[in-house]
Structures are given as structure tokens and as C-alpha cells.
Amino acid sequence: MSQVRIPHVLTVAGSDSGAGAGIQADLKACAARGVYCSTVITAVTAQNTVGVQGVSIVSEDFVGEQLRSVLSDMCPDVVKTGMLPSTGIVKILSQSLREFPVRALVVDPVMVSTSGDVLAGPSILDSFREELLPMADIVTPNLKEASALLGGVPLETVADMRSAAKSIHDIGPRNVLVKGGDLADSSDAVDVLFDGKDFYEFRSSRIKTRNTHGTGCTLASSIAAELARGSSLFFAVKTAKRYVQTALDYSKDILIGNGRQGPFDHMMKLKNSVRKFYGHRPFDPNDLLLYAVTDSRMNKKWGRSITDAVKAALEGGATIVQLREKDADTRDFLEAAKACLEICRQHGVPLLINDRVDIALACDADGVHVGQSDMPARVVRTLLGPDKIIGVSCKTPEQAHVAWIEGADYIGCGGVYPTNTKENNLTVGLDGLKNVCLASNLPVVAIGGIGISNVQPVMELGVPSLKGVAVVSSLFDKESVLRETQNLRRVLNNHGHTNILLNIHFYAHPITNNTLIHSFVVVKLINLELAREYLIHAA
Numbered sequence: 317m318s319q320v321r322i323p324h325v326l327t328v329a330g331s332d333s334g335a336g337a338g339i340q341a342d343l344k345a346c347a348a349r350g351v352y353c354s355t356v357i358t359a360v361t362a363q364n365t366v367g368v369q370g371v372s373i374v375s376e377d378f379v380g381e382q383l384r385s386v387l388s389d390m391c392p393d394v395v396k397t398g399m400l401p402s403t404g405i406v407k408i409l410s411q412s413l414r415e416f417p418v419r420a421l422v423v424d425p426v427m428v429s430t431s432g433d434v435l436a437g438p439s440i441l442d443s444f445r446e447e448l449l450p451m452a453d454i455v456t457p458n459l460k461e462a463s464a465l466l467g468g469v470p471l472e473t474v475a476d477m478r479s480a481a482k483s484i485h486d487i488g489p490r491n492v493l494v495k496g497g498d499l500a501d502s503s504d505a506v507d508v509l510f511d512g513k514d515f516y517e518f519r520s521s522r523i524k525t526r527n528t529h530g531t532g533c534t535l536a537s538s539i540a541a542e543l544a545r546g547s548s549l550f551f552a553v554k555t556a557k558r559y560v561q562t563a564l565d566y567s568k569d570i571l572i573g574n575g576r577q578g579p580f581d582h583m584m585k586l587k588n589s590v591r592k593f594y595g596h597r598p599f600d601p602n603d604l605l606l607y608a609v610t611d612s613r614m615n616k617k618w619g620r621s622i623t624d625a626v627k628a629a630l631e632g633g634a635t636i637v638q639l640r641e642k643d644a645d646t647r648d649f650l651e652a653a654k655a656c657l658e659i660c661r662q663h664g665v666p667l668l669i670n671d672r673v674d675i676a677l678a679c680d681a682d683g684v685h686v687g688q689s690d691m692p693a694r695v696v697r698t699l700l701g702p703d704k705i706i707g708v709s710c711k712t713p714e715q716a717h718v719a720w721i722e723g724a725d726y727i728g729c730g731g732v733y734p735t736n737t738k739e740n741n742l743t744v745g746l747d748g749l750k751n752v753c754l755a756s757n758l759p760v761v762a763i764g765g766i767g768i769s770n771v772q773p774v775m776e777l778g779v780p781s782l783k784g785v786a787v788v789s790s791l792f793d794k795e796s797v798l799r800e801t802q803n804l805r806r807v808l809n810n811h812g813h814t815n816i817l818l819n820i821h822f823y824a825h826p827i828t829n830n831t832l833i834h835s836f837v838v839v840k841l842i843n844l845e846l847a848r849e850y851l852i853h854a855a
């Protein structure tokens with residue numbers, strides 16, 4: 317098997333115990349950007365969202381030993397430096413880089429933390445200027461650091477940033493990026509790049525957030541990561557800045573720590589773990605019992621909004637909802653999906669989106685339903701991650717098998733009866749449905765022309781994997797969605813007098829959050845002995 321060489325950044329920096337900045341930010345930024353990151357630690361700081369409480373500097377000999385270990389064996393493409401707390405450490409670093417040259421050197425001249433605590437004193441300035449900057453491909457000072465490198469000149473405007481970039485360039489680095497995160501009275505976050513010839517301004521809107529601890533470290537290590545991947549310097553800066561902005565925007569409302577400046581989420585995943593799922597529970601196949609699928613044409617015909625249709629279906633007892641909007645504009649569809657999601661969450665019912673993975677991702681729906689000519693379930697699973705619900709329409713046992721292998725949660729099988737909701741749709745009939753159910757490793761919901769008048773034969777197929785019916789016209793092509801849903805739900809509840817005890821649901825009530833309230837109990841078979849026993853246990 318041929319092996320793949322992985323782009324690699326070595327960061328030489330300090331540890332931040334709060335993990336927002338320093339080595340920890342570098343590791344997370346490189347991981348988020350798909351680049352391997354090794355770490356040489358120059359200092360250990362006791363640090364949190366309030367400030368820096370302590371610093372313990374690693375001896376220059378031991379920094380040298382770490383550098384030799386990594387550089388002599390692991391061949392990083394790019395070295396990025398952060399906190400370098402002593403002149404001895406700067407010296408050993410520049411010696412090591414002469415002995416083991418790398419493709420690029422990114423220097424973030426960290427001196428003072430954003431909280432105002434000193435991480436490297438002014439005595440470091442000479443060795444920065446003499447030893448490190450002349451070797452650097454890019455140096456990335458913030459306003460205070462740029463000012464310090466130039467002996468204390470005040471920097472207050474973008475024009476000041478330009479002239480500072482030019483003066484720092486004279487010290488020897490090939491490129492200078494003066495960062496304007498702390499530029500007062502600026503509605504944009506402006507950074508100025510000077511390459512010795514031209515100036516470039518990188519602008520993004522300024523995100524209103526307390527969570528900016530570690531932006532400088534992250535920007536520098538992201539630039540290093542892009543360079544390691546082979547980008548030009550200009551595109552490395554552009555991509556890195558875009559990444560920082562996106563991560564800040566995602567993280568603007570997260571709360572970690574009680575201090576003035578919090579960390580942000582490099583992976584943009586932390587909010588997943590506290591999301592409000594429907595009823596705070598994983599997918600339950602019994603949710604498929606009464607599966608309501610919306611249809612934009614029917615809503616238009618009856619003059620109701622999609623949210624009103626969904627609300628009525630939920631009040632009538634739908635146990636899962638799918639939005640199927642074949643001809644809506646994307647923007648309208650997204651707004652409707654967000655509104656429906658809120659209503660579904662209030663009822664503790666999952667909301668799925670038909671076909672449109674982008675809409676599901678954008679509104680954070682509970683899942684997606686795809687057909688045989690839509691995106692393959694395997695790809696949908698990669699995009700949505702392991703937690704979301706994926707359903708696949710299948711007409712044959714073979715298709716059901718593939719859906720299972722590819723990570724689907726349930727199968728939609730039909731058309732059971734002829735229907736005009738879907739054009740050119742092959743009817744598989746009750747026999748086709750039964751075949752799929754018997755072969756399927758996944759729960760199945762039957763679909764296609766099903767309504768109150770013909771649901772009985774479907775549920776009486778008596779195959780355990782068949783969990784419910786999906787309905788469109790018989791709920792939504794009617795005067796009262798509420799009444800039709802209630803009636804169908806009643807039939808489904810009463811169905812089956814001979815089976816085993818199938819469906820006892822205990823729902824965590826969405827309003828009271830963690831208190832488990834038995835908000836409803838569906839007893840779908842009445843083997844009285846078993847049912848009584850179960851209820852006694854549950855109570």
C-alpha cells in the first residue's frame with residue numbers, strides 16, 4: 317500500500333492551561349485545518365479566562381532537546397513560534413533551524429497576553445530582531461507587539477499599521493502582517509500585509525463576542541498550516557483569516573469560564589453536545605408510527621402555511637414530520653424549516669427534511685430523508701455526522717440492504733397503494749412492502765396512498781420491522797389537518813389486538829427538560845399480563 321505524506325507544522329510555544337491560546341490553540345487550529353501538528357513547549361502557564369496567574373519557563377537545554385527530537389526525525393514542513401520567554405530559547409531555536417532547515421518559518425512575536433499579562437519581557441526584543449525575524453517568512457505582530465518592535469511608536473489607524481509593517485519589514489522578515497484585532501473604533505477587523513513591495517488589506521466584519529482569547533495564536537498557526545499544505549503566502553493569510561472569522565462567529569455565544577475573555581471553538585462542534593434534540597433522546601423506531609409528510613402544492617391549494625400544516629399535524633398526534641418542498645425557493649424553505657423545527661421541538665417530535673441536506677444542516681434539523689436518485693445515504697451520513705436520523709426510500713430488499721450498510725436509520729417503503737402525490741411512482745403493493753420488511757435490518761415505514769380507509773391491511777401485515785405509516789394527501793389534502801391526523805392516530809393506537817407489547821413510550825417532557833415525565837403511554841397490544849407487569853415496573 318502506498319503511504320500518504322501528511323503536511324506538518326511544528327509549533328514552538330507556551331502551554332495555556334485554559335487551552336484557549338498557546339500550544340493548545342495551535343494543535344486545535346492545525347487539526348481543524350487538516351494538518352499534523354507537533355509541539356515543542358517553551359513554558360507552562362497557569363492561565364484562565366481571567367488572566368495569567370503563573371509562568372514556569374522550560375530550560376533552554378530542554379527546549380533544545382525537544383527541538384532535536386522532532387526536527388531530526390519528523391521533518392515538519394513549517395515551524396510556527398509563539399511564546400518564546402527567554403533570549404536563550406530564541407538562540408537555541410535559531411541554531412536548531414539552521415541545523416534542520418524547514419520550508420517556512422512563521423513568527424508570532426507573542427509578548428503580552430490579551431489580558432495584559434507579560435509573557436515575554438522587553439529583553440526579548442533584541443534577540444527577536446537579531447536572531448529570529450531575519451529568518452522569518454512572515455511575522456504577525458498585533459498592534460502592541462508591532463509598537464514594541466519599533467521602540468514604542470503609537471499605532472492607532474490603518475495608515476499607522478501600514479507604516480509599521482514597512483518598518484518591521486526593514487528588520488528582515490520577508491512578509492509582515494500587522495493584525496488589527498485591537499484597533500479601536502473599527503467596525504471591521506483589519507489586518508495589513510506587506511511583502512516588501514505591496515500592501516494588502518484583509519478585512520472581515522468584527523464579531524461581537526467575548527471569546528477572542530487565542531485569536532493571534534490561531535491565525536499564525538493557521539497560516540503555517542496553509543503554507544504546509546502548499547499555499548502561497550497571500551492565500552495562506554487569506555484562508556487563515558477566513559477560518560478565524562468563521563470560528564469566532566460560530567463561537568460568539570458559547571460560555572466557558574467566568575472571566576473577561578473566553579476561548580472559542582476551533583472545531584465548531586462544541587454546541588452539538590448541548591443541542592436541544594427532540595425530547596433529549598436518540599431516534600426511536602416507534603417514532604415512525606404516524607409519519608406526516610408535508611406537500612407544498614396541497615398547502616397552497618388549501619391556503620395554509622407550512623407551519624400551520626405542521627402545527628395541526630403535531631396537535632393531531634403525528635409522531636415524526638418530514639418537510640417535502642419540491643419547488644420552494646431555498647431561502648423560503650430555510651425560514652419555514654427553522655419555524656417548523658421550533659414547533660416540532662416543543663412537541664418532542666423529530667423533524668426531517670426531504671432530499672435537501674443543505675437545508676437540514678443550515679437549520680440543524682433532526683435528519684434527512686433521501687430517495688434512490690438523491691444523494692447516497694453514505695455521503696449524507698458523512699455530511700450529517702453520526703447523530704442525525706437518515707431515512708431512505710426503498711422498493712426492494714437489495715436497496716434496503718444497501719441503505720442499512722450505508723448508515724440509514726429507517727427505510728421508507730412504497731408506494732403501497734397507487735398515489736398521485738408522486739409522478740411515475742411504481743406501486744410495490746402490500747406484497748412488495750412485506751418482502752422489504754422481512755428482509756430489512758432496519759425499521760420500516762410504509763408510504764404511498766395510505767389513509768384511514770386502507771391503513772388496516774398495512775398494519776395487519778404483522779411484520780415486526782413495520783413500525784408505522786407515512787401519509788401525505790390523507791392528512792394535508794383535507795379541510796382539517798388536525799381532525800384527519802387525530803382520526804388516523806386513533807386507528808393506529810387501537811390497531812393490533814394479538815401481538816406483543818410493542819410501544820410503550822416514555823418521553824422526557826420537552827418543557828421540563830430533565831425530569832422524566834410519562835407524558836403518554838401507547839400500549840399497542842394488549843397482552844394484558846405483560847402490559848400490567850410493564851406498567852407496574854414503570855410506575
Ligand SMILES: Nc1ncnc2c1ncn2[C@@H]1O[C@H](COP(=O)(O)OP(=O)(O)O)[C@@H](O)[C@H]1O
Pocket residue numbers: 430457458459495496497498505506507520521522523524525528530531532533535557560561564
Ligand atoms: N472580534 C473579532 N472579529 C473578527 N476578527 C477578529 C476579532 N478579533 C480579532 N480578530 C482577528 O483575529 C486575528 C488575531 O488578531 P489580534 O486579536 O489583533 O491578535 P492577538 O490575538 O495576537 O492580539 C486577526 O486576523 C484579527 O483581525
Ligand SMILES: Cc1ncc(COP(=O)(O)O)c(N)n1
Pocket residue numbers: 329330331332337338339361363398399426428429430435528529530531532533534
Ligand atoms: C501560552 C500563551 N501563548 C500565547 C498567548 C497569546 O494569546 P492571544 O492569542 O489571545 O494573544 C497566551 N495568552 N498564552
Ligand SMILES: [Mg+2]
Pocket residue numbers: 430497528529530531532
Ligand atoms: Mg487578540
